[in-house]
Amino acid sequence: MELTNNKILITGGATGIGLGLTERFLKENNTVIICGRRSEVLKEVTDKHPSVITRVCDLAVEADRVALYEWIAAEHSDLTMLVNNAGVQNWMTVTDTDFFKRAKQELAINVEAPLHLISLFTNLPALRTVINVTSGLSFSPFAKVPVYSATKAFLRSFTMSLRHVLHSKGIEVIEMIPPALNTDLGGKGLHDAAPAVSGFVDSVFEQMKNGKTELTYGSSEDRLNASAEELRKHFKQMHQG
Numbered sequence: 001m002e003l004t005n006n007k008i009l010i011t012g013g014a015t016g017i018g019l020g021l022t023e024r025f026l027k028e029n030n031t032v033i034i035c036g037r038r039s040e041v042l043k044e045v046t047d048k049h050p051s052v053i054t055r056v057c058d059l060a061v062e063a064d065r066v067a068l069y070e071w072i073a074a075e076h077s078d079l080t081m082l083v084n085n086a087g088v089q090n091w092m093t094v095t096d097t098d099f100f101k102r103a104k105q106e107l108a109i110n111v112e113a114p115l116h117l118i119s120l121f122t123n124l125p126a127l128r129t130v131i132n133v134t135s136g137l138s139f140s141p142f143a144k145v146p147v148y149s150a151t152k153a154f155l156r157s158f159t160m161s162l163r164h165v166l167h168s169k170g171i172e173v174i175e176m177i178p179p180a181l182n183t184d185l186g187g188k189g190l191h192d193a194a195p196a197v198s199g200f201v202d203s204v205f206e207q208m209k210n211g212k213t214e215l216t217y218g219s220s221e222d223r224l225n226a227s228a229e230e231l232r233k234h235f236k237q238m239h240q241g
């Protein structure tokens with residue numbers, strides 16, 4: 001795939017993994033557009049990188065997704081790449097009183113939004129690449145984030161079908177599969193012990209340059225290649241004690 005001279009929309013591109021991708025794509029000579037709910041966080045990025053184009057939008061809201069697409073189609077119809085990175089991770093259990101409310105929000109952001117954006121953005125004639133950010137938890141769930149894990153399994157499955165279907169349209173579909181990384185996902189502090197985003201970004205760029213379409217790092221490489229028995233063992237180990 002071509003890693004320079006793209007115009008790229010990165011959802012959730014102002015923080016964590018999205019920010020790592022934003023900064024790396026800028027360095028590789030691309031135009032980057034980012035969106036998120038918090039205008040002040042988007043502004044922090046443009047203060048540091050004035051060339052970044054920003055858009056406030058809540059991807060949980062269908063009308064916001066349509067408005068985002070219509071704005072891109074009108075102002076940036078030369079968009080070549082869509083990166084579905086935005087996501088939330090709710091630590092909860094099915095007996096929590098607000099479980100279903102939070103589950104619906106998580107499904108809207110992690111599943112509905114990428115599906116809807118893909119169905120809209122594949123109408124753009126210049127689009128050549130879709131990148132979906134899934135997770136090592138796509139292979140083996142973590143019970144403290146039960147809906148999150150299931151959304152990532154959904155997105156991985158959908159991404160495989162999408163790759164097959166969009167091939168004939170000349171659109172490449174890439175899955176980024178991060179393991180736990182040090183970001184604010186799920187709340188501040190929960191991922192502090194995990195590896196830094198920078199190593200992940202270096203690795204996935206190297207993999208994309210080498211033409212890989214399922215991009216792994218550390219333990220997500222092990223999960224991708226694990227047998228069913230190894231995944232069952234891993235699930236047990238994660239939930240001991």
Ligand SMILES: NC(=O)c1ccc[n+]([C@@H]2O[C@H](COP(=O)([O-])OP(=O)(O)OC[C@H]3O[C@@H](n4cnc5c(N)ncnc54)[C@H](OP(=O)(O)O)[C@@H]3O)[C@@H](O)[C@H]2O)c1
Nearest residue numbers: 012015016017036037038058059086087135180181183185
């Ligand atoms: N960190 C990890 O351990 C890890 C591991 C595997 C996969 N991932 C995946 O990597 C992706 C990025 O997560 P991260 O770790 O970088 O966490 P993060 O820093 O919390 O990033 C999430 C981003 O998504 C945006 N976002 C969330 N809800 C949104 C909404 N309704 N509308 C628009 N934007 C929204 C957030 O911006 P606003 O809050 O301003 O809207 C934020 O910029 C997620 O898909 C996550 O599942 C992360």
